[in-house]
Amino acid sequence: MQDLKLKAADKRGIHQLGGDELVGWDEVTQGIILTSFEGDASNVAHLKAEERNYSDFNSYTATVASWRVQKPVFNIDVCIDCQNCWVWCPDTSIISRDKQMLGIDYDHCKGCEVCVEVCPTNPKSLLMFNEQEDLETALSQWPEKKKKEK
């Protein structure tokens, strides 16, 4: 049902934010320059994530997955590709290609639930589940279409 082979550059989510290899606040060089990409980045605005040559300094290579207690689960069978979730996700974690919603980037999603709130379908195509819940079980529990309250 759910295709989770989402588009990604090789490096997504390989770093832990605040990992122990960091230097102390008094050891950081002032006026530091971090390069977001390897090599020539002059054309990068035209590239999708999977085409971008990320450097290790780009936060794309880091993960905030541990912030979540609950995660959104996507049910492609109900989705109408309206892209509400894409435009309002604050963490660039809705992956859309060619006008289609493909799924959630769980390395960068913080579980805020905004996408669920703005999803217009009935039943919703995105719902929150416990972080530990596996996707198959979550999808098997999907609610039926709700009747309009009179």
Add this chain to the structure above:
Amino acid sequence: MAITSIKNLKEFSTNNDRFEGALTLCPGCAHSMIVRELMNCTDDNLVIASNTGCLEVSTAVYPFTSWDTSWIHIGFENAATAVTGAEAMHKARKRKGTLKDNDAPVKFVAFGGDGSTFDIGFQWLSGAVERGHDFTYICLDNENYANTGGQRSSATPIGAHTSTAQAGTHSYGKKQKKKDIVAIMAAHGAPYVAQLAPNKWKSMAKGFQKALETEGPCFINTVSPCCTEWKFDPKDTINITDLATDSLMFPIYEIIDGHELNILYRPKNVLKVEDYLAAQGRYKHLFKPENRHVIDEIQKNIDEYWEMLQRREEARV
């Protein structure tokens, strides 16, 4: 100029995501909804400066950067100065033909919170606009100094509880009215000034594209609901923004060349401001009988302001 199609959301979503993930703003923070939209509505190279604040600290967590373009942070107050310095240099080098690619389109953008825009960085912003640089300044207005624990700013509305204007037995929160930054920036004679909101994604994207395309200094105040300091559930960021625009607490409008005012959103059903206030913890105390007069005052201010906006739109002066 390579603006991207914003005809409808499906088209807009085919554009590349330019604001990178794993930034450390609170879950549900509207700051990044606004920044994402600005970056996604153009394919041009951007040179961006940020004032100190939530956006800056969360997108430059050493050793990471969340920006896919040139980005600089210097101090709390000087993003407008930094980015207009870069703009002046770019212009000079273009004239001399010393750029690597002399024809590549570049846009200059500064982001500031309300604290740095309305208060501490105001003279830097005012100076940069007066000098007439070709840049766009975007204020992420969450009506408080969020990054340092929610102190009041001159953008905090009357009646709101903040850590330095507390509600309690002797106070109903902030006593002063919000500064009218949009009118102040329009009075500079800037070619494009607007107030926009992330729930109205299309008018926001249109306004951003207009500002980027307009030559000269442009200023946009954006409503940026802050779940942490406004005290609401992160999932409700867009719902709260809907209440803000539909109660006319945040009217959506633009002012061209300092005088031509256009209202960009007219709610079909104008909500009472009570609905907006009741949805946030920072206004909870206003619903005590002794504070009801503050709600009445806020409603009166809103009604008068809306009337003024409509008359100015009609008058075209």
